[in-house]
Amino acid sequence: MKYLSHTKGITALQILMGVIILAIIIALVLPRIIYSQRTAREHSCYSNVKRIDEQIELWHVRKGGWPSLDLADISADSDYFPSGIPVCPVTGAPYFLDNSTYRIVAHLDGDHDPAGGGGGSISRTTTAAAGPRA
Numbered sequence: 001m002k003y004l005s006h007t008k009g010i011t012a013l014q015i016l017m018g019v020i021i022l023a024i025i026i027a028l029v030l031p032r033i034i035y036s037q038r039t040a041r042e043h044s045c046y047s048n049v050k051r052i053d054e055q056i057e058l059w060h061v062r063k064g065g066w067p068s069l070d071l072a073d074i075s076a077d078s079d080y081f082p083s084g085i086p087v088c089p090v091t092g093a094p095y096f097l098d099n100s101t102y103r104i105v106a107h108l109d110g111d112h113d114p115a116g117g118g119g120g121s122i123s124r125t126t127t128a129a130a131g132p133r134a
Helices: 012-063 072-076
Strands: 104-106
Touching: 012 072, 012 104
Parallel strands: none
Antiparallel strands: none
């Protein structure tokens, strides 16, 4: 009878090495993916702020006044936001209107600053430089 001195298959050590290599790859890649998603959401928030600001300007031109600070009246009018006014994609918080500048001051929970004052690379100098509107 012939005995096999070498069996075919993989050993527990080979499986362990494969698991360790996969864990290292995941540990290196996962933080980058999470950071990229966060950055994309922050940029989407900034885009929402710009879009809402544009619709507020349009409201002012058409109606001769500014919408309410909680944006309830502009969000109820389907001419401006047919699918509803967007919320912050980072926190899910609603946006609010500043009563002195009539610009979006974002949300009140402050997880990030879509107006650019830190917490990201987003800058809103073009709208902030415009100053108060009459």
